[in-house]
Amino acid sequence: MAKVDYEIPELKEYPVIPKLKKDAMAHSAPYVAKEKFQTSLGYAGELVDNWQEVAIAKMGELTTKYRSLSVFLDSCVKCGACTDKCHYYLGTTDPKNMPVARQDLFRNVYRRYFTLAGKLVPKLVGAQDLTEEVLDDWYTYFHQCSQCRRCSVYCPYGIDTAEISMAAREVMATVGKGQKYCNEIIGKAQTLGNNLGLPEPALADTLEGLEEDVEEDTGVAVKFPLDKKGCDVLLITPSADFFAEPHVDGLIGYAKVFHEAGVSWTMSSYASEAANFGMFIGSYENMRKLALRIREAAIELGCKRIVFGECGHAWRVAYSFLNTLAGPFDFLDPAYPVPQHICEFTHDLISKDKLKFDKSENDHMTLTFHDSCNVARASRMGDEAGGQFTLPRDIINATCNNFYDMPKHAIKEGTYCCGGGGGLLTDDLMELRVKGALPRMEALKNVTENNGVTHMAAICAICKSQFSKVLPYYGFEMDQIVSVHQLVSNAIILTKDEDSVIDNEAETDDTVVAA
Amino acid sequence: MSILFAVLFYFATAVLVLGVGSRIRKYAKTPAPLKIPTTPAPTTRRGVVFRMIKELTIFESLFKSNKWIWLFGWLFHMGMLLVLLRHLRYFTDPVWSWVVFIQPFGKYASIAMLLGLIGLLVRRIVVDRVRYISAPSDFLMLGLLLVIGGTGAMMSFVTSADIISLKSYLLGLMVFDIRYLPSDPILLVHLASVAILMIIFPISKLLHAPGIFFSPTRNQVDNPRERRHVAAWAIKLEQK
Ligand code: HEM
Ligand code: SF4
Ligand code: SF4
Numbered sequence: 001m002a003k004v005d006y007e008i009p010e011l012k013e014y015p016v017i018p019k020l021k022k023d024a025m026a027h028s029a030p031y032v033a034k035e036k037f038q039t040s041l042g043y044a045g046e047l048v049d050n051w052q053e054v055a056i057a058k059m060g061e062l063t064t065k066y067r068s069l070s071v072f073l074d075s076c077v078k079c080g081a082c083t084d085k086c087h088y089y090l091g092t093t094d095p096k097n098m099p100v101a102r103q104d105l106f107r108n109v110y111r112r113y114f115t116l117a118g119k120l121v122p123k124l125v126g127a128q129d130l131t132e133e134v135l136d137d138w139y140t141y142f143h144q145c146s147q148c149r150r151c152s153v154y155c156p157y158g159i160d161t162a163e164i165s166m167a168a169r170e171v172m173a174t175v176g177k178g179q180k181y182c183n184e185i186i187g188k189a190q191t192l193g194n195n196l197g198l199p200e201p202a203l204a205d206t207l208e209g210l211e212e213d214v215e216e217d218t219g220v221a222v223k224f225p226l227d228k229k230g231c232d233v234l235l236i237t238p239s240a241d242f243f244a245e246p247h248v249d250g251l252i253g254y255a256k257v258f259h260e261a262g263v264s265w266t267m268s269s270y271a272s273e274a275a276n277f278g279m280f281i282g283s284y285e286n287m288r289k290l291a292l293r294i295r296e297a298a299i300e301l302g303c304k305r306i307v308f309g310e311c312g313h314a315w316r317v318a319y320s321f322l323n324t325l326a327g328p329f330d331f332l333d334p335a336y337p338v339p340q341h342i343c344e345f346t347h348d349l350i351s352k353d354k355l356k357f358d359k360s361e362n363d364h365m366t367l368t369f370h371d372s373c374n375v376a377r378a379s380r381m382g383d384e385a386g387g388q389f390t391l392p393r394d395i396i397n398a399t400c401n402n403f404y405d406m407p408k409h410a411i412k413e414g415t416y417c418c419g420g421g422g423g424l425l426t427d428d429l430m431e432l433r434v435k436g437a438l439p440r441m442e443a444l445k446n447v448t449e450n451n452g453v454t455h456m457a458a459i460c461a462i463c464k465s466q467f468s469k470v471l472p473y474y475g476f477e478m479d480q481i482v483s484v485h486q487l488v489s490n491a492i493i494l495t496k497d498e499d500s501v502i503d504n505e506a507e508t509d510d511t512v513v514a515a
Numbered sequence: 516m517s518i519l520f521a522v523l524f525y526f527a528t529a530v531l532v533l534g535v536g537s538r539i540r541k542y543a544k545t546p547a548p549l550k551i552p553t554t555p556a557p558t559t560r561r562g563v564v565f566r567m568i569k570e571l572t573i574f575e576s577l578f579k580s581n582k583w584i585w586l587f588g589w590l591f592h593m594g595m596l597l598v599l600l601r602h603l604r605y606f607t608d609p610v611w612s613w614v615v616f617i618q619p620f621g622k623y624a625s626i627a628m629l630l631g632l633i634g635l636l637v638r639r640i641v642v643d644r645v646r647y648i649s650a651p652s653d654f655l656m657l658g659l660l661l662v663i664g665g666t667g668a669m670m671s672f673v674t675s676a677d678i679i680s681l682k683s684y685l686l687g688l689m690v691f692d693i694r695y696l697p698s699d700p701i702l703l704v705h706l707a708s709v710a711i712l713m714i715i716f717p718i719s720k721l722l723h724a725p726g727i728f729f730s731p732t733r734n735q736v737d738n739p740r741e742r743r744h745v746a747a748w749a750i751k752l753e754q755k
Binding site for chain 1: 541546553556645650740741743744
């Protein structure tokens with residue numbers, strides 16, 4: 001953990017709504033995208049001369065394409081119900097991080113150019129000209145929103161600031177002021193197939209290494225197939241799963257589950273990314289391009305089902321948008337939903353009693369579960385509303401003896417974002433990420449002290465990366481964040497196949513050594 | 516005076532109906548290209564209707580969010596609803612029996628409405644977060660409603676207006692026959708501010724009333740895997 005020149009917020013016993021501190025985060029903005037990465041996504045390379053005109057035209061266009069935007073811009077009554085609901089406000093105390101104030105940065109300009117009251121009496125209704133300062137404010141504060149939708153749960157009209165952030169980011173990208181982190185990643189995923197820019201050989205190499213590790217560990221030849229044709233399942237997983245900690249332990253968990261289920265499966269090097277950053281920048285077109293890679297891979301590999309690994313916003317795009325963006329998936333087996341979440345897959349096997357666990361393997365941990373925002377508030381698992389909360393918890397309870405939930409206001413639909421979602425998981429926003437994690441850290445501290453919780457499980461690649469980075473700032477250890485399928489991986493009892501029975505003795509030795 | 520107010524009311528009604536109508540047409544015509552219900556969301560149409568009814572009657576989300584705003588907001592809206600229904604007696608002859616039935620409730624509802632409004636105004640002034648997000652128009656709007664409610668309650672509880680003539684005037688307006696309007700100043704203030712409210716309705720945040728019915732985070736069914744959902748402009752992308 002590096003030394004920092006800002007104050008790490010103090011963890012309080014009970015959540016406290018902070019007093020406003022104007023411009024507390026005015027200095028925080030991410031790097032602007034370079035020309036090359038702007039143009040490859042179809043945007044202007046740098047700020048265009050007539051950017052005001054272009055921005056206002058784009059704003060108008062978006063209000064005719066998205067009903068959400070059109071209704072949300074008109075409907076806010078400034079009741080204030082959302083003002084204390086954003087983790088970035090709670091963590092930074094900057095008033096412009098209150099959801100309604102964030103929306104107003106965009107709404108005030110909309111009012112000025114698109115409403116009668118704003119044209120006639122701008123001062124009275126708070127309407128504002130689109131000036132350079134306003135554009136800077138947009139860039140600053142629409143990159144302090146992780147599009148987590150917590151505010152939308154609590155607004156009487158369901159106004160979702162995420163929709164406004166997406167629109168604002170699209171307008172900014174259009175005038176030539178896109179964000180470096182997101183746009184570079186989208187570029188890589190659109191050309192190389194994943195956010196990390198891992199080419200096929202590197203991927204194959206990594207997976208081979210995993211096969212060796214797992215076999216050494218368990219004595220069972222669990223496979224990690226890549227680009228294998230004619231399998232039942234195509235697994236699409238966030239590329240962080242290939243090597244980051246604790247993500248990779250989750251990937252090992254999926255592989256063991258597939259192995260035990262006896263289902264043939266493969267990953268694809270062409271679509272080796274579940275994440276879809278097109279959503280973060282509000283670009284339907286770019287999001288669609290990324291989604292189409294998955295469709296193409298499924299056709300090319302001739303699979304029957306698509307299963308997604310643990311990732312929050314990826315699951316939103318997969319569950320809520322994939323069918324829209326890249327459907328219809330009538331070439332897949334109609335017996336299964338398209339796509340499925342790995343938790344649905346595992347949960348189904350558990351409920352049919354097809355997996356055996358030794359829960360004591362996880363006895364060195366006492367767990368809690370962090371509901372990732374996009375899974376909690378923008379998708380579902382299973383057949384019933386709220387399955388996204390019960391399925392992962394069922395899996396944890398099937399694989400662990402010690403589990404406690406965090407306080408009610410901080411879980412399920414009220415869950416707090418990890419602080420790094422929505423395209424903000426970049427080093428140039430570290431201060432924001434640390435401060436935005438405050439409400440989650442408070443909730444974690446609560447169960448640590450009251451229930452002896454030692455580890456927090458999650459099903460999102462961004463959450464996992466973010467927590468391993470920010471936990472130490474609050475006095476926790478970076479490895480206190482684990483993958484849900486890591487717990488599965490620890491506890492699952494693998495059936496030995498014929499080949500490995502021969503090695504039985506050697507394997508017993510191994511275990512002794514390992515113990 | 517009678518003629519002036521007649522003109523005002525015809526104008527206000529036209530603005531309200533045409534203005535709100537055209538907003539509703541815009542909302543209805545603008546596609547929602549992606550499924551974005553705030554989940555957990557109902558998986559059936561019926562479930563969505565139930566969700567919307569809860570939002571409209573008990574302000575469910577607001578209740579989860581903030582008990583004070585909920586209390587004041589709910590008092591104000593329910594009070595206003597009853598008061599509005601009670602006003603139907605000025606426009607119907609003979610008065611519908613259920614409107615007769617609610618008269619006594621409607622009378623006290625005006626107090627609930629005023630209490631709610633005062634509560635909201637106090638919050639807007641006292642709570643630093645709400646003060647920060649308020650534009651002058653937000654205060655004026657509450658002021659206007661307080662004037663409407665205050666003058667109305669005054670006529671019910673303190674002075675008394677010439678209700679017979681007023682009713683005859685309003686019934687006359689409905690058949691384009693301009694009759695005598697009593698020139699009680701309190702009544703005139705009441706009527707003028709109502710007309711102003713009607714005129715600003717389609718250009719202000721009062722659009723939340725029709726808006727809530729079109730809010731995709733609340734009115735969409737959670738079934739994206741079962742049903743493919745594509746907007747017209749998005750289909751064009753597929754044909755490229
Ligand atoms: C069902 C949904 C509705 C909800 C949840 C709702 C909620 C609210 C809230 C929270 C306020 C904020 C008041 C403040 O803090 O200043 C408000 C204001 C108001 N609402 Fe509603 N409302 C709803 C429907 C309606 C309808 C159908 C009308 C019909 C006319 C209406 C008329 C008003 C008026 C006149 C105001 C005062 C505006 C102001 O405060 O400036 N509302 N509403
Ligand atoms: S979507 Fe999340 S991050 Fe953005 S304003 Fe709402 S609560 Fe804050
Ligand atoms: S809760 Fe909704 S209506 Fe109220 S201030 Fe926030 S965005 Fe506006």
